[in-house]
Amino acid sequence: MATLLVRGVDEALVRRLREQAVANGRSAEAEHRAILAQALGGTDRLSFAEVLSSMPDVGQDADFERIQDTGEAARVFD
Structure with a gap:
């Protein structure tokens, strides 16, 4: 990522x-990035929030529960 330094900005604008x-x-820095992206058409990269919000809302909570393995495979670090 590049760094942008803007000098001579009026205090009222800041x-x-x-x-x-x-x-x-x-943050002011994040707001500055958002304003630039909006003004210049953004980037091709999606934010983490955009990726998460684009995921379909499917399945039940139980479908994603972790299954505890109590067999031999569970003791690989013993």
Whole structure:
């Protein structure tokens, strides 16, 4: 990832950025990235939250429960 340094930004603009970041539950840096991505069309990479939200809501909780193995295979580290 690249680093972007922006000099000479008006204090009022920085204050508004911080206020908007708080309102969106992000850091000022994350808000800055989001604004740039929105203005410039974003990236081809999905965020972790986007990947999770795109997963289908299927199955029951029991389908994903861990099965405890009590046989010989369970003692591989003894």
